[in-house]
Amino acid sequence: xxxxxxxxxxxxxxxxxxxxxxxxxxxxxxxxxxxxxxxxxxxxxxxxxxxxxxxxxxxxxxxxxxxxxxxxxxxxxxxxxxxxxxxxxxxxxxxxxxxxxxxxxxxxxxxxxxxxxxxxxxxxxxxxxxxxxxxxxxxxxxxxxxxxxxxxxxxxxxxxxxxxxxxxxxxxxxxxxxxxxxxxxxxxxxxxxxxxxxxxxxxxxxxxxxxxxxxxxxxxxxxxxxxxxxxxxxxxxxxxxxxxxxxxxxxxxxxxxxxxxxxxxxxxxxxxxxxxxxxxxxxxxxxxxxxxxxxxxxxxxxxxxxxxxxxxxxxxxxxxxxxxxxxxxxxxxxxxxxxxxxxxxxxxxxxxxxxxxxxxxxxxxxxxxxxxxxxxxxxxxxxxxxxxxxxxxxxxxxxxxxxxxxxxxxxxxxxxxxxxxxxxxxx
Amino acid sequence: xxxxxxxxxxxxxxxxxxxxxxxxxxxxxxxxxxxxxxxxxxxxxxxxxxxxxxxxxxxxxxxxxxxxxxxxxxxxxxxxxxxxxxxxxxxxxxxxxxxxxxxxxxxxxxxxxxxxxxxxxxxxxxxxxxxxxxxxxxxxxxxxxxxxxxxxxxxxxxxxxxxxxxxxxxxxxxxxxxxxxxxxxxxxxxxxxxxxxxxxxxxxxxxxxxxxxxxxxxxxxxxxxxxxxxxxxxxxxxxxxxxxxxxxxxxxxxxxxxxxxxxxxxxxxxxxxxxxxxxxxxxxxxxxxxxxxxxxxxxxxxxxxxxxxxxxxxxxxxxxxxxxx
Amino acid sequence: xxxxxxxxxxxxxxxxxxxxxxxxxxxxxxxxxxxxxxxxxxxxxxxxxxxxxxxxxxxxxxxxxxxxxxxxxxxxxxxxxxxxxxxxxxxxxxxxxxxxxxxxxxxxxxxxxxxxxxxxxxxxxxxxxxxxxxxxxxxxxxxxxxxxxxxxxxxxxxxxxxxxxxxx
Numbered sequence: 073x074x075x076x077x078x079x080x081x082x083x084x085x086x087x088x089x090x091x092x093x094x095x096x097x098x099x100x101x102x103x104x105x106x107x108x109x110x111x112x113x114x115x116x117x118x119x120x121x122x123x124x125x126x127x128x129x130x131x132x133x134x135x136x137x138x139x140x141x142x143x144x145x146x147x148x149x150x151x152x153x154x155x156x157x158x159x160x161x162x163x164x165x166x167x168x169x170x171x172x173x174x175x176x177x178x179x180x181x182x183x184x185x186x187x188x189x190x191x192x193x194x195x196x197x198x199x200x201x202x203x204x205x206x207x208x209x210x211x212x213x214x215x216x217x218x219x220x221x222x223x224x225x226x227x228x229x230x231x232x233x234x235x236x237x238x239x240x241x242x243x244x245x246x247x248x249x250x251x252x253x254x255x256x257x258x259x260x261x262x263x264x265x266x267x268x269x270x271x272x273x274x275x276x277x278x279x280x281x282x283x284x285x286x287x288x289x290x291x292x293x294x295x296x297x298x299x300x301x302x303x304x305x306x307x308x309x310x311x312x313x314x315x316x317x318x319x320x321x322x323x324x325x326x327x328x329x330x331x332x333x334x335x336x337x338x339x340x341x342x343x344x345x346x347x348x349x350x351x352x353x354x355x356x357x358x359x360x361x362x363x364x365x366x367x368x369x370x371x372x373x374x375x376x377x378x379x380x381x382x383x384x385x386x387x388x389x390x391x392x393x394x395x396x397x398x399x400x401x402x403x404x405x406x407x408x409x410x411x412x413x414x415x416x417x418x419x420x421x422x423x424x425x426x427x428x429x430x431x432x433x434x435x436x437x438x439x440x441x442x443x444x445x446x447x448x449x450x451x452x453x454x455x456x457x458x459x460x461x462x463x464x465x466x467x468x469x470x471x472x473x474x475x476x477x478x479x480x481x482x483x484x485x486x487x488x489x490x491x492x493x494x495x496x497x498x499x
Numbered sequence: 500x501x502x503x504x505x506x507x508x509x510x511x512x513x514x515x516x517x518x519x520x521x522x523x524x525x526x527x528x529x530x531x532x533x534x535x536x537x538x539x540x541x542x543x544x545x546x547x548x549x550x551x552x553x554x555x556x557x558x559x560x561x562x563x564x565x566x567x568x569x570x571x572x573x574x575x576x577x578x579x580x581x582x583x584x585x586x587x588x589x590x591x592x593x594x595x596x597x598x599x600x601x602x603x604x605x606x607x608x609x610x611x612x613x614x615x616x617x618x619x620x621x622x623x624x625x626x627x628x629x630x631x632x633x634x635x636x637x638x639x640x641x642x643x644x645x646x647x648x649x650x651x652x653x654x655x656x657x658x659x660x661x662x663x664x665x666x667x668x669x670x671x672x673x674x675x676x677x678x679x680x681x682x683x684x685x686x687x688x689x690x691x692x693x694x695x696x697x698x699x700x701x702x703x704x705x706x707x708x709x710x711x712x713x714x715x716x717x718x719x720x721x722x723x724x725x726x727x728x729x730x731x732x733x734x735x736x737x738x739x740x741x742x743x744x745x746x747x748x749x750x751x752x753x754x755x756x757x758x759x760x761x762x763x764x765x766x767x768x769x770x771x772x773x774x775x776x777x778x779x780x781x782x783x784x785x786x787x788x789x790x791x792x793x794x795x796x797x798x799x800x801x802x803x804x805x806x807x808x809x810x811x812x813x814x815x816x817x818x819x820x821x822x823x824x
Numbered sequence: 825x826x827x828x829x830x831x832x833x834x835x836x837x838x839x840x841x842x843x844x845x846x847x848x849x850x851x852x853x854x855x856x857x858x859x860x861x862x863x864x865x866x867x868x869x870x871x872x873x874x875x876x877x878x879x880x881x882x883x884x885x886x887x888x889x890x891x892x893x894x895x896x897x898x899x900x901x902x903x904x905x906x907x908x909x910x911x912x913x914x915x916x917x918x919x920x921x922x923x924x925x926x927x928x929x930x931x932x933x934x935x936x937x938x939x940x941x942x943x944x945x946x947x948x949x950x951x952x953x954x955x956x957x958x959x960x961x962x963x964x965x966x967x968x969x970x971x972x973x974x975x976x977x978x979x980x981x982x983x984x985x986x987x988x989x990x991x992x
Contacts, residue, residue: 274705275519277619277642277681282706346504347620391598391628393618395641531901538904539888544938547888 075102083123088427089443103492131163131451133433137382143172148384154193156470158497161453169201170228176201178220206230226253242302256289306330310355312365333381354399377433384472402472409482450493459485518685532807550579573805619643649682651804672732698722835966842964858882863921863979889931912940926960
């Protein structure tokens with residue numbers, strides 16, 4: 073044992089991976105957890121953190137957060153967004169490859185990781201591009217990306233040109249032992265749509281995206297995953313039907329996982345009524361029934377993770393007629409309070425919510441994070457479920473203020489975040 | 500959610516963007532005022548000084564000479580100064596943002612924007628961002644709304660049929676892409692129309708059309724049976740390349756309004772069309788020019804209705820019942 | 825409340841006599857008569873008959889020419905003005921019931937001049953009351969009256985014509 077010795081005392085420790093939910097203490101030495109519960113013999117505490125009234129849990133793992141760097145620093149930077157992540161209790165975040173300069177070379181992977189390390193607010197895991205330049209035509213250098221430390225590849229919002237390319241890409245990724253993250257959407261069915269094909273879209277006369285744009289892509293990918301043996305993860309599902317298809321595949325033993333963006337668990341198509349560009353997201357908010365099935369899928373574990381799908385924008389991105397605005401919500405900092413609302417709504421218990429925010433996504437990515445196991449990195453989040461706050465002003469760290477919740481009052485807030493034993497956020 | 504954007508805090512009608520959320524009383528008032536103005540337009544002196552000193556900007560991001568002309572004439576008959584800005588061929592193609600365009604024209608101290616844009620929600624966006632003294636009238640946004648066209652159609656229906664509560668109205672054609680149809684459906688329902696029907700193949704209907712408050716027909720003969728008003732919609736040529744329809748010929752054969760089909764409607768039914776007409780595509784020339792056609796009357800009414808809307812918006816018309824939400 | 829019914833007739837007589845004199849004095853040639861909707865129209869109808877003018881009576885509705893439009897908005901179903909003659913070069917007798925602030929007459933003159941350029945306009949009113957806002961004076965009046973600032977005089981009609989004073 074070396075480095076500073078911390079004891080987090082008096083909090084309610086919830087560590088779903090180890091079945092812990094008790095008023096105990098957490099002992100940290102240097103950058104590692106050493107014990108949860110009894111004080112280890114000979115542990116000389118350097119600093120004591122009073123966690124009375126707080127929940128103490130593993131730092132969250134976010135499967136999809138865009139940092140906009142490199143190339144779109146006018147929207148956000150690694151420094152601004154990892155600070156927001158720390159304030160949100162997120163200690164590990166996976167960044168999709170669709171930065172302005174696509175993450176398809178080891179150099180970009182290293183650049184991102186180095187910049188994140190130098191800021192030191194959160195661990196950044198770059199997702200490599202599945203195809204070169206995300207053009208959907210040629211394979212990216214997956215072996216080199218893996219050697220540079222990538223654990224997963226994906227094509228983000230960019231379509232793959234045809235099913236043959238997708239098949240080959242899945243085969244090659246399987247060969248590399250890389251997870252393939254798929255945001256399922258058939259581009260021809262999406263067409264130029266921007267809202268759900270439902271009552272609100274019909275009334276507002278906005279171009280629509282049918283549910284089939286998602287389900288067709290899920291079906292095709294599942295078939296090819298089965299054929300190629302690739303390990304596939306579906307990101308940010310929006311429809312009841314897609315959840316059902318994935319549940320069925322899982323029940324047949326297919327190694328497939330899925331996540332959901334936190335705002336999809338709350339908002340529906342009605343959020344875009346009045347042409348609120350801050351509710352313009354991709355995939356679009358769908359019906360109440362879809363939302364309810366996403367919640368159910370989350371409770372049952374079909375959806376193993378809640379992600380933020382954080383997409384900070386510059387103000388201009390949202391200042392246009394609705395279809396011309398850029399989709400996405402700046403959502404890191406509302407992820408925890410929105411997730412806690414699921415507990416209040418009786419969708420799942422607090423321990424399960426934490427599991428979907430920490431251990432669930434870590435397992436999907438094959439990361440050793442999301443637990444408080446002795447020997448694990450000391451990524452810890454302390455939060456207060458009773459703390460009320462308003463999304464506004466200096467209480468908001470992300471450079472993107474594009475959120476439909478701006479000005480809303482929330483309950484539940486992170487009070488302290490430790491990254492490898494070091495306090496990176498404290499309120 | 501944000502329907503009250505059309506009214507200011509004191510309940511004054513500030514913008515005219517959509518029929519959604521407007522009361523029956525307000526719609527009736529528009530028609531009453533339009534009736535007063537139609538007498539003006541029939542007089543030797545066709546101009547009144549109501550909006551003298553006001554500047555109205557026709558901001559057209561989408562070409563439509565016809566609609567722009569009627570708005571321009573309406574504004575001029577109210578003695579307003581009119582500036583026509585055709586953005587389809589100027590600023591945004593140079594990369595200027597919509598908001599910058601608005602700010603630029605705003606700086607010229609104008610009083611009203613009449614906006615036509617190809618994107619649904621554009622008029623709402625502009626209304627939300629203009630300076631507080633400027634009003635916005637929607638002259639058509641994407642497939643969303645074209646409220647003055649809907650009101651001139653209501654005005655025309657009232658002239659011929661009077662009471663809406665006994666009427667059956669069929670809207671035939673490309674409902675999916677039609678801002679006119681969406682606004683007409685809202686207006687007809689707000690005015691208490693007995694039955695509003697839409698008649699179209701499935702490819703030209705939005706999801707859950709019944710949710711808009713209409714009865715849906717896929718067969719034109721059934722859809723026209725016993726109706727008092729037939730509104731034909733224009734079919735855009737792009738619908739063929741977009742795989743919505745096989746051909747103009749097939750559309751005319753199965754959905755075009757011919758004399759034989761019109762005979763299924765009530766004998767005194769009127770035929771309307773927002774224009775411009777595609778003869779031989781959605782409507783037969785014999786019907787378009789026939790005794791039941793009121794298409795040219797619609798054009799004339801367009802000026803009076805737009806005068807009514809402009810004068811009520813700039814006159815700060817207070818509608819106590821206007822904000823229903 | 826005072827009953828003015830008898831006095832309406834008397835005032836009409838006086839206005840009539842005034843107009844006859846004015847027609848002579850100003851050498852009005854084959855004058856046209858225009859009444860301002862609604863009360864002025866009723867008065868004009870009577871005077872038109874009494875003077876035996878052979879051109880039809882004109883009627884002005886100045887709703888679209890009001891200067892308080894932005895404060896009170898627009899009235900629905902405005903009965904249109906009807907001037908069934910050309911006004912260019914003609915002598916015109918403009919008739920209203922009450923001359924108060926002068927704004928109505930200004931609006932009426934504006935509207936008439938939109939139709940053309942008359943040779944002369946003579947203004948006749950049944951009642952000339954105090955409270956002028958702009959420099960407009962009648963050539964012939966039926967009677968004069970000073971009222972409190974909250975009082976309004978109103979002509980009802982057309983049959984019988986009666987005046988009443990209302991407090992607002």
